[in-house]
Amino acid sequence: MVSGLSLRDMFLEGVRPIEKLLRYVEIEDDRAIIDASELKHKEVNDLLRYVALKHVTKVDLVNVVGQRYIGTRLHIPNPSPKLEIHIQGTPGNDLGAFLDRHRIIVHGNAQDGVGNTMDDGEIVVYGRAGDVVAMSMRGGKIFIRDNVGYRTAIHMKEYVGKIPILVVGGTAQDFFGEYMAGGRVILLGLNLKEGERHKAHYIGTGMHGGIIYLRGKVEDYQLGKEVGILKLEEEDWKFVERQVEQYCNYFGANKEKIMEGNFIKLVPVSRRPYGKIYAY
Amino acid sequence: MHEKIFEKIEMEKNQTGNIEFFLGEKEMKSFMLPEFIIERSDERCIRCRVCERQCPEGTHRYDGELDMMFHAEEKCVGCQRCAVFCPTNALIVRPHPSQYRPNANWTREKLQDLKKQAETGGVILTGSGNDKPYRIYWDHLVLNASQVTNPSIDPLREPMELRTFLGRKPDSLEIKIGEDFEGVEIQSELFPNVMIETPIVFSAMSYGAISYNAFKSLAMAAKEYGTLFNTGEGGLPISLRDGYGSSAIVQVASGRFGVDPDYLNVAAAVEIKIGQGAKPGIGGHLPGEKVTEKISETRMIPEGTDALSPAPQHDIYSIEDLSMLIYALKEATNYEKPVSVKIAAVHNVAAIASGIVRAGADIVAIDGLRGGTGAAPKIIRDNVGIPIELALAAVDKRLREEGIRNKASILIAGGIRNSADVIKAIALGADAVYIGTPALVAMGCTICQKCYTGRCSWGICTQDPYLTRRLNPEIASKRLVNLLRGWSHEIKEMLGGMGINAIESLRGNRDHLRGVGLEEWELNVLGVKGAGE
Numbered sequence: 001m002v003s004g005l006s007l008r009d010m011f012l013e014g015v016r017p018i019e020k021l022l023r024y025v026e027i028e029d030d031r032a033i034i035d036a037s038e039l040k041h042k043e044v045n046d047l048l049r050y051v052a053l054k055h056v057t058k059v060d061l062v063n064v065v066g067q068r069y070i071g072t073r074l075h076i077p078n079p080s081p082k083l084e085i086h087i088q089g090t091p092g093n094d095l096g097a098f099l100d101r102h103r104i105i106v107h108g109n110a111q112d113g114v115g116n117t118m119d120d121g122e123i124v125v126y127g128r129a130g131d132v133v134a135m136s137m138r139g140g141k142i143f144i145r146d147n148v149g150y151r152t153a154i155h156m157k158e159y160v161g162k163i164p165i166l167v168v169g170g171t172a173q174d175f176f177g178e179y180m181a182g183g184r185v186i187l188l189g190l191n192l193k194e195g196e197r198h199k200a201h202y203i204g205t206g207m208h209g210g211i212i213y214l215r216g217k218v219e220d221y222q223l224g225k226e227v228g229i230l231k232l233e234e235e236d237w238k239f240v241e242r243q244v245e246q247y248c249n250y251f252g253a254n255k256e257k258i259m260e261g262n263f264i265k266l267v268p269v270s271r272r273p274y275g276k277i278y279a280y
Numbered sequence: 281m282h283e284k285i286f287e288k289i290e291m292e293k294n295q296t297g298n299i300e301f302f303l304g305e306k307e308m309k310s311f312m313l314p315e316f317i318i319e320r321s322d323e324r325c326i327r328c329r330v331c332e333r334q335c336p337e338g339t340h341r342y343d344g345e346l347d348m349m350f351h352a353e354e355k356c357v358g359c360q361r362c363a364v365f366c367p368t369n370a371l372i373v374r375p376h377p378s379q380y381r382p383n384a385n386w387t388r389e390k391l392q393d394l395k396k397q398a399e400t401g402g403v404i405l406t407g408s409g410n411d412k413p414y415r416i417y418w419d420h421l422v423l424n425a426s427q428v429t430n431p432s433i434d435p436l437r438e439p440m441e442l443r444t445f446l447g448r449k450p451d452s453l454e455i456k457i458g459e460d461f462e463g464v465e466i467q468s469e470l471f472p473n474v475m476i477e478t479p480i481v482f483s484a485m486s487y488g489a490i491s492y493n494a495f496k497s498l499a500m501a502a503k504e505y506g507t508l509f510n511t512g513e514g515g516l517p518i519s520l521r522d523g524y525g526s527s528a529i530v531q532v533a534s535g536r537f538g539v540d541p542d543y544l545n546v547a548a549a550v551e552i553k554i555g556q557g558a559k560p561g562i563g564g565h566l567p568g569e570k571v572t573e574k575i576s577e578t579r580m581i582p583e584g585t586d587a588l589s590p591a592p593q594h595d596i597y598s599i600e601d602l603s604m605l606i607y608a609l610k611e612a613t614n615y616e617k618p619v620s621v622k623i624a625a626v627h628n629v630a631a632i633a634s635g636i637v638r639a640g641a642d643i644v645a646i647d648g649l650r651g652g653t654g655a656a657p658k659i660i661r662d663n664v665g666i667p668i669e670l671a672l673a674a675v676d677k678r679l680r681e682e683g684i685r686n687k688a689s690i691l692i693a694g695g696i697r698n699s700a701d702v703i704k705a706i707a708l709g710a711d712a713v714y715i716g717t718p719a720l721v722a723m724g725c726t727i728c729q730k731c732y733t734g735r736c737s738w739g740i741c742t743q744d745p746y747l748t749r750r751l752n753p754e755i756a757s758k759r760l761v762n763l764l765r766g767w768s769h770e771i772k773e774m775l776g777g778m779g780i781n782a783i784e785s786l787r788g789n790r791d792h793l794r795g796v797g798l799e800e801w802e803l804n805v806l807g808v809k810g811a812g813e
């Protein structure tokens with residue numbers, strides 16, 4: 001047995017020190033361009049951290065080829081910079097995981113785990129996103145222009161004023177909003193045909209907090225038994241309209257037409273869905 | 281006098297409706313026997329009513345008219361709080377002697393559980409660890425000592441090293457020695473490690489499962505002694521972050537409660553919780569009534585909402601996914617903290633641990649069959665998982681065989697009761713141990729197993745302010761520090777006896793263990809010889 005050597009580190013092997021990476025970055029005042037085509041996951045974040053500490057506020061991250069965790073390592077309490085990261089190419093899994101107040105704009109599609117346990121900030125995706133979008137998201141906003149995959153908005157949370165918001169232009173796959181504990185999710189279904197129902201089943205299974213606003217058709221059997229259907233109230237309409245407006249600003253859709261659609265509001269029937277199964 | 285008592289009792293019965301005769305037609309009389317009997321010496325009792333105030337179950341009651349103390353035994357959980365606090369030692373609380381017909385198959389406990397379920401239709405909950413008589417391997421392992429051929433070491437006179445580093449170690453250590461042998465420099469790349477002064481760490485117990493005062497006591501003791509406490513999955517209150525963050529292992533579990541970038545970055549290490557020994561394979565559930573204002577703030581969920589931790593982490597369905605979260609956490613903490621992965625000890629634990637190390641974990645934490653809990657279905661606590669001794673031996677062996685033992689520290693939990701268990705664990709390959717129940721016992725817990733009710737009379741597993749005030753962190757942390765000190769001394773004594781002066785040299789050194797009363801296969805799994813061999 002080749003001791004130790006048999007274990008390859010898929011993430012860190014061949015990672016270069018920062019001095020060797022500087023040729024991939026150009027900084028001009030508060031703007032920077034990073035060419036990611038030859039960079040490893042960690043190296044991308046090494047450079048993002050580097051430019052953040054150089055007072056850059058806007059970064060173009062180009063030729064991104066599936067690097068993970070973009071934006072994750074930007075928790076810098078002191079001096080607390082704030083970056084706007086424009087991604088060209090396809091970012092890898094866990095884009096903006098644990099994100100701390102920064103903005104990420106993806107000019108293309110995103111993969112799994114967008115905004116995983118994100119704390120604050122904004123992620124805008126000009127395309128579709130994969131599975132587990134906004135899992136355990138705690139704050140900030142995510143806008144996805146097209147569809148999302150399975151297990152979206154699982155266990156999203158909220159606390160007092162800190163309410164995460166997810167807006168999806170297309171439809172979602174199964175387990176949408178499962179175990180949701182807080183937050184607001186808007187699913188617009190813009191790419192569904194007339195009369196076509198949303199793709200997801202088990203919507204809101206185990207949901208015990210938060211609100212899902214769903215536009216378009218969904219059958220009863222697609223909903224988890226822990227959710228109840230309500231009509232939107234004045235407050236809801238205002239809230240949805242504000243988010244839709246922002247969606248349209250980003251992606252150029254027609255707000256009036258979207259708002260004409262059929263919206264329902266899904267809420268948990270209990271804050272304690274499993275309170276009764278135990279013998280004390 | 282007596283007549284008056286009878287009359288009084290009769291009236292009481294009427295009021296409490298405790299006797300079937302008085303029950304309405306549809307009500308169900310409980311068929312359960314009381315679990316404890318309370319014997320009160322009338323001669324000694326001075327009617328001070330301490331027991332009445334101490335008991336959160338409302339077992340004791342003073343009757344002013346009669347100037348007598350009464351008790352309702354069916355309420356008693358046997359926590360012994362009243363017996364300890366009774367100023368005249370007037371109380372004896374012991375298991376109730378009433379028995380069904382003795383039956384080795386249908387034990388009293390089985391019958392009681394059946395009746396309880398017939399009355400409620402629920403999943404029976406329990407607290408603390410598995411109390412069933414599975415073999416305790418610690419008690420079948422004996423330690424070595426030096427005699428004649430190599431000298432033992434006197435820890436009172438000679439330095440004895442218990443300091444332990446948790447985290448990944450390099451495959452080899454290259455050092456550069458300066459000219460004239462001055463200045464030695466390590467050339468190999470080192471990974472983040474956490475230093476602890478003794479190989480004993482407090483287990484994961486969340487704020488929510490335990491009270492703020494109990495949580496803070498653990499934090500204070502860990503800091504004072506130079507070891508670590510584990511936040512469990514309920515977050516770390518902001519008020520404790522500055523003072524105790526650097527003594528904390530912070531958990532990231534399926535509920536992701538209270539996980540924010542700051543939480544991850546103030547900690548000494550981050551732990552991904554996959555499973556727990558008391559309830560492998562199932563999630564957690566903090567009932568809404570325990571989610572008080574402060575807990576809701578720490579967990580970042582609305583007050584009164586159930587805090588549900590799903591069984592799996594929904595972004596982890598494979599070793600590759602686990603790897604993704606491990607590196608996400610390393611990214612989020614700037615590669616400055618070791619990342620631990622905690623699993624329950626189950627059948628294929630060695631293969632799973634190997635996968636975890638390959639996935640990039642710096643610490644593998646394994647929680648055994650007897651691990652404690654604040655609440656778990658009893659059927660799972662008592663029947664799922666394997667003993668930690670066997671799991672540990674299997675994991676250590678597997679990682680050695682694969683040549684990756686240095687890549688991760690092994691932390692074990694679930695079933696450590698004293699310093700001998702600690703030292704045996706280290707000889708079986710652990711880097712350090714987690715202790716949960718012993719720490720609770722040090723603070724007052726009597727292992728009554730009622731943690732899930734939220735009415736712990738010792739102020740530990742409760743959020744009721746009347747009860748939590750009973751635990752003073754200044755004093756409770758002193759008890760905990762004393763415990764760590766006492767155990768550490770004992771470990772030094774035992775090490776010295778073996779002729780070893782650093783805990784490092786004992787790690788995985790099975791030659792210092794022998795088995796007594798074990799079967800061949802057990803000796804094989806443990807990798808130890810039988811006594812006399």
Ligand code: SF4
Pocket residue numbers: 320324325326327328329330331332349362365366367368369370371
């Ligand atoms: S605490 Fe002891 S002395 Fe006081 S009322 Fe209870 S049994 Fe009597």
Ligand code: SF4
Pocket residue numbers: 359407408720724725726727728729730731732735736737738739740741
């Ligand atoms: S912590 Fe409290 S409730 Fe839990 S076993 Fe100990 S004494 Fe009983």
